[in-house]
Amino acid sequence: MFASSFCRVAAWLVVAFLVLGxxxxxxxHAAAARYRYWEADPDSLRQVLRGQRADTARxxxxxxxxxxxxxxxxxxxxxxxxxxxxxxxxxxxxEQRAYRLLxxxxxxxxxxxxxxxxxxxxxxxxxxxxxxxxxxxxxxSMRLLFNALKQQxxxxxxxxxxxxxxxxxxxxxxxAACHQGLGGYYRYQGDxxxxxxxxxxxxxxxxxxxxxxxxxxLVPLGTDYAEWGNTAKALHYLQxxxxxxxxxxxxxxxxxxILAEVYVQRHDYPAAxxxxxxxxxxxxxxAYAVAFKQAYVFALRGAVLLAQGHPAPVRPLxxxxxxxxxxxxxxxxxxxxxxxxDATWARYYAARGEAGRAETYWxxxxxxxxxxxxxxxxxxxxxxxxxxxxxxxxxxxxxxxAVAALALxxxxxxxxxxxxxxxxxxxxxxxxxxxxxxxxxQAQALDVARARRQRxxxxxxxxxxxxxxGFSFLLWRSNRQxxxxxxxxxxxxxxxxxxxxxxxxxxxxxxxxxTKLRATQAxxxxxxxxxxxxxxxxxxxxxIQNPLxxxxxxxEVSAELVEELEEEQARPTRDPALETExxxxxxxxxxxxxxxxxxxxSIVRGMLEHSRQSSGERAPTDMxxxxxxxxxxxxxxxxxxxxxxxxxLQTDFAPDLPLVEGVGADLGRVLLxxxxxxxxxVQQRQRLGEAGYVPTVRVATRGVGKGVExxxxxxxxxxxxxxxxxxxxxxFTTKPTGEGTGLGLSLAHDIIAQGHGGTLSVESQxxxxxxxxxxxxx
Numbered sequence: 100m101f102a103s104s105f106c107r108v109a110a111w112l113v114v115a116f117l118v119l120g121x122x123x124x125x126x127x128h129a130a131a132a133r134y135r136y137w138e139a140d141p142d143s144l145r146q147v148l149r150g151q152r153a154d155t156a157r158x159x160x161x162x163x164x165x166x167x168x169x170x171x172x173x174x175x176x177x178x179x180x181x182x183x184x185x186x187x188x189x190x191x192x193x194e195q196r197a198y199r200l201l202x203x204x205x206x207x208x209x210x211x212x213x214x215x216x217x218x219x220x221x222x223x224x225x226x227x228x229x230x231x232x233x234x235x236x237x238x239x240s241m242r243l244l245f246n247a248l249k250q251q252x253x254x255x256x257x258x259x260x261x262x263x264x265x266x267x268x269x270x271x272x273x274x275a276a277c278h279q280g281l282g283g284y285y286r287y288q289g290d291x292x293x294x295x296x297x298x299x300x301x302x303x304x305x306x307x308x309x310x311x312x313x314x315x316x317l318v319p320l321g322t323d324y325a326e327w328g329n330t331a332k333a334l335h336y337l338q339x340x341x342x343x344x345x346x347x348x349x350x351x352x353x354x355x356x357i358l359a360e361v362y363v364q365r366h367d368y369p370a371a372x373x374x375x376x377x378x379x380x381x382x383x384x385x386a387y388a389v390a391f392k393q394a395y396v397f398a399l400r401g402a403v404l405l406a407q408g409h410p411a412p413v414r415p416l417x418x419x420x421x422x423x424x425x426x427x428x429x430x431x432x433x434x435x436x437x438x439x440x441d442a443t444w445a446r447y448y449a450a451r452g453e454a455g456r457a458e459t460y461w462x463x464x465x466x467x468x469x470x471x472x473x474x475x476x477x478x479x480x481x482x483x484x485x486x487x488x489x490x491x492x493x494x495x496x497x498x499x500x501a502v503a504a505l506a507l508x509x510x511x512x513x514x515x516x517x518x519x520x521x522x523x524x525x526x527x528x529x530x531x532x533x534x535x536x537x538x539x540x541q542a543q544a545l546d547v548a549r550a551r552r553q554r555x556x557x558x559x560x561x562x563x564x565x566x567x568x569g570f571s572f573l574l575w576r577s578n579r580q581x582x583x584x585x586x587x588x589x590x591x592x593x594x595x596x597x598x599x600x601x602x603x604x605x606x607x608x609x610x611x612x613x614t615k616l617r618a619t620q621a622x623x624x625x626x627x628x629x630x631x632x633x634x635x636x637x638x639x640x641x642x643i644q645n646p647l648x649x650x651x652x653x654x655e656v657s658a659e660l661v662e663e664l665e666e667e668q669a670r671p672t673r674d675p676a677l678e679t680e681x682x683x684x685x686x687x688x689x690x691x692x693x694x695x696x697x698x699x700x701s702i703v704r705g706m707l708e709h710s711r712q713s714s715g716e717r718a719p720t721d722m723x724x725x726x727x728x729x730x731x732x733x734x735x736x737x738x739x740x741x742x743x744x745x746x747x748l749q750t751d752f753a754p755d756l757p758l759v760e761g762v763g764a765d766l767g768r769v770l771l772x773x774x775x776x777x778x779x780x781v782q783q784r785q786r787l788g789e790a791g792y793v794p795t796v797r798v799a800t801r802g803v804g805k806g807v808e809x810x811x812x813x814x815x816x817x818x819x820x821x822x823x824x825x826x827x828x829x830x831f832t833t834k835p836t837g838e839g840t841g842l843g844l845s846l847a848h849d850i851i852a853q854g855h856g857g858t859l860s861v862e863s864q865x866x867x868x869x870x871x872x873x874x875x876x877x
Contacts, residue, residue: 103640105431105536108495110237112200113224113413114225119229130307133307133308134309134310136163136166136308137166137235137308137309138167138273138309138310138347139163139165139167141167141168144160144163144164144167145164147160148160148164148179148270149162154186154189154190155190157182157186158183158186158187158190158192161179161180161182161183161186162183162194162198164179165179165180165183165201165236165237166233166234166235167200167236167348168660169219169236169239169240169450170205170208170236170237170240170241170243175201177206177209180198180201181202181204183197183198183201183202184198184199184201184202186396187199193230193233194226194227194230196226197226197227197230198231200220200222200223200226201220201223201237203219204216204219204220204222204223207219208244211247213244213247213248214248214348216244216507217241217244217248219244219506219753220237220241220244221241222259223237224237224238224241224261224780228264231268231270233270233272233273234272234273234276235275235276235309236271236276237274238261238273238277238280239276239279239280240511241254241257241280242254242258242279242283242284243391245257246433249470249471249472251284251287251288251472254280254283254284255284257280257284258277258280258281258284259281261273261277262274262277262278265277265484270825271304271308272304272306272308274300274304275300275301275304275305276301278297278298278300278301278304279298279301279319281293281294281297281317282294282295282297282298282319282323283319283576285297286319286322286323286437286475287432287471287472287473287474288474289474289475289478291323291324291326291327294319294323295320295323295324295327297682298316298319298320298323299320299557301316302316302317303318307630310343310347311344311347311349313343314339314340314343314344314347314349314354315340315344315349315353315354316337317337317343317354318336318337318340318353318354318357319341320333320336321333321334321335321336321337321340321354321357321358321361322357322360322436324336325357325360325361325364326475330361330364330365333357333361333777334358334361337354337357337358337361339357340354340679341355341358341604344382346805348382348383349382350382350385351377351378351382352378352379352387352392353387353435353436354373354395355375355377355378356374356375356378356395357436357438358374359371359372359374359375359378359399360399360436362374363399363402363403363406368403368406368407368408371399371403372400372403375396375399375403375702376399378396379393379396380390385846387435390423390426390427391423391427391429391435391875393419393420393422393423394423394424394427394429395420395435395436395438395784395842396416397416397417397419397420397423398416398420398424398438398439398443401413401414401416401417401443401444401447402443404416405443405447405450407447410447410450410451410641410695413443413447414447417440417443417444417447418770420440421440421444424438424440426567427435430466430471430475431464431468431470431471431473431476432468432473437473438474439459439464441460441463441467441479442455442460442461442462442479442483445457445458445459445460445461445464445483445487449487450461454491457487458487461483461484461487462484463475463478464476464480464483465481465484466482474507475610477507478504478507478508481500481501481503481504481507482500482504484496484500485497485500485501485504485515488500490834533699546809555579562690570618572597619733622787643699643702643703644697646695646696646699646702647699648697649691649692649695650692650696650699653688653689653691653692654688654692656688657685657689657692660681660684660685660688661685663681663829664678664681664685665684668788674713702842716753716762717760717761718760718762718763719758719760720758720759720760720761720763720766720799721756721758722756722758722759722766722800722807722875723752723766723800724807725754725763725766725770726741726752726770726798726800726809727749727750727752727798728767729758729767729770729771729772729774730750730796730798731748731750732771732774733771733774733775733778734746734748734774734778734796736775737775737779737782740783744778744782744794745794746778746781746782746795747793747794747796748795748796748797749795749796749798750797750798750799751797751799751800752798752800753802754799754801755802756800756801756802756807757802757877759806759807759875759876759877760856760877761855761875763853764848765850765854765855766855766875768846768847768850769847769850769851769859769873770809770811772843772844772846772847773811773847773873774796774798774811775843776844777796777811777812777813777815777844777869778794778796778813778814779815779834780815780816780817781794781795781796781814781815782794782815783815783816784814784815793814794813794814794815795813795814796811796812796813797810797811797812797813798810798811798812799812802853803874805876805877806857806874806875806876806877807874807875807877808872808873808874808875809872810870810871810872810873811870811871811873812868812869812870812871813868813869813870814867814868815868815869816865816866817863817865817866817867817868818833818861818863818865818869821864823861823863826844826861827844827845827848827859828841828845829841829842829845830842830845831845847859851873851875855875855876856875856876857871857873857874857875857876858872858874859871859872859873859874860872860874
């Protein structure tokens with residue numbers, strides 16, 4: 100009895116240790132699941148949705164889509180929200196009212212009926228809050244409605260109330276959205292301390308569930324620091340944003356756009372232009388439309404050129420940007436930062452000496468900044484107007500705008516620190532110092548606890564020794580109960596026998612399952628072979644159909660020409676000129692029929708070569724001699740067709756290259772194909788007329804471990820990654836119709852990989868050249 104109790108206690112301790120040890124692992128799994136949910140790709144979710152039929156499954160995916168899409172993207176797919184509302188009502192889900200309000204608010208937003216849309220979506224947020232469901236994207240998008248209605252004060256009150264509500268409930272996702280909304284509100288007011296504090300808290304909370312948006316929201320931090328005058332801090336956060344978004348394959352347009360503005364502020368104009376070029380590079384997951392990006396980039400590029408003193412190319416850039424901004428109804432200050440078109444026009448006309456038009460645009464820029472309540476831009480334009488009137492000898496308006504600028508600057512300076520570093524960052528540094536002091540004190544406490552644990556361990560060892568003594572006594576007692584133990588042993592033997600029988604039965608079942616699995620595997624392999632055969636047959640039919648269509652068409656036309664010729668010959672007065680013309684046309688058709696017939700024949704020959712198993716015997720082959728022979732053969736063959744073509748031939752043969760066991764004719768066919776392709780590539784690049792270009796084809800050999808490597812390279816036109824991915828597929832060719840069958844490289848790959856157990860790979864850079872690498876075992 101004592102032994103069984105002892106075992107139960109030991110088992111309980113093991114379970115307790117396993118449970119405690121699994122805590123960090125479970126936490127890691129939970130964090131990974133949270134990232135997967137909030138970072139889900141909307142296009143992937145829509146792909147899943149297209150394959151779902153059950154209402155429950157569709158509603159779950161639709162709810163996920165609504166969670167990860169902001170309002171402006173939800174509006175472009177309104178039917179998804181509408182379906183979520185219908186399905187939640189049909190399934191009597193508690194979210195039905197929230198999704199009905201969301202769908203209705205979405206329709207109002209699409210109709211640009213912003214005031215009712217704001218009321219409806221506020222009701223939707225309240226409905227989601229009652230359910231305790233996080234809605235960070237919807238909350239973040241509410242700022243768009245406040246901005247459209249120019250209700251910045253209402254925006255500040257709304258997000259302050261919501262932040263207090265969510266802080267009481269620990270709703271971190273919604274807290275992040277509120278901090279973002281408040282950051283933008285204080286930025287409009289020109290209070291950078293408050294704005295940066297909220298944006299920093301937004302990024303810290305986002306990092307726990309959506310890393311892509313955390314990197315995106317580093318950009319407003321850079322914007323605020325740049326406008327505040329601390330460009331070093333701005334670059335720090337913007338470079339983090341660019342690096343993070345590129346790792347996440349996100350759209351870094353906004354980050355590059357603000358980075359360019361910071362470089363302009365630092366007078367580093369080449370860096371600004373490079374950042375603008377990067378801003379237009381299209382990512383895998385695009386968050387902004389191309390026209391939207393171009394409006395901002397062209398306007399900012401014009402500003403850079405003006406700052407460099409190059410006004411001539413600015414006008415067409417600003418005209419395109421203005422057209423795009425008008426067609427897209429882009430505001431002065433929006434989700435992608437400031438679009439200062441009027442100010443840039445003013446600088447352009449000032450550079451051209453057109454003071455009247457420059458004044459008009461400066462005044463327009465200032466009035467728009469005032470209407471949009473964008474305080475930093477108001478101050479910037481007041482100072483610009485002051486300088487403008489001073490330069491043009493108008494002291495009265497210059498003084499008026501200077502006084503207004505000083506008053507506005509004084510109101511902003513009361514909210515700024517001397518170092519232009521956010522109060523939140525300073526508080527975080529103080530908090531980190533306090534934590535370090537606390538950690539030192541904790542280390543001292545841990546040392547005391549460690550000494551106490553050592554005393555406990557000593558006591559535990561003594562207790563275990565006592566238990567061992569007690570257990571030995573129990574063993575001595577058990578010897579007196581030998582008969583009872585023998586009976587237990589017999590029962591155990593019976594149990595073991597029964598278990599062996601059960602294991603034998605399970606093994607037989609596993610053997611049966613294995614046999615079925617092997618049969619299923621064979622069926623799957625056969626099905627895959629049949630699918631491949633179907634694709635190959637379709638490719639053959641498609642490739643042969645084109646020349647056959649030409650043969651049929653030219654044959655029909657030739658028959659009609661013969662009929663016309665017979666009619667002309669049957670007339671009393673024959674027209675020799677017409678007969679000559681008809682015969683000439685007939686001859687041209689016959690030439691075309693012959694040409695396309697030869698094309699079809701070449702495809703058939705290529706397919707026969709592709710499917711033919713080589714009957715040659717393997718023999719030791721000198722790859723240096725074989726490569727040199729076929730290089731000269733390919734070059735002379737091309738020279739025979741084009742006497743004007745010349746190329747530099749470079750060879751780098753390993754002198755001690757071992758012989759390769761292979762079929763020389765097949766390996767020669769592979770090398771000939773690679774050399775022909777190389778000469779074709781350099782010939783095509785030569786025809787482009789590049790100055791100083793010398794066509795060069797190079798072949799090199801070397802021993803690699805227990806094998807041989809042959810490299811065939813050229814400095815021709817090169818290939819894009821998309822072409823490289825398909826270069827070994829049957830019938831795929833980059834040559835014009837009639838110049839290639841698309842079977843050469845496919846056949847070469849089969850000879851190397853299947854016939855000789857080697858590999859054939861390609862490395863290429865578009866516009867620079869291509870290199871094929873053959874690896875053969877000895």
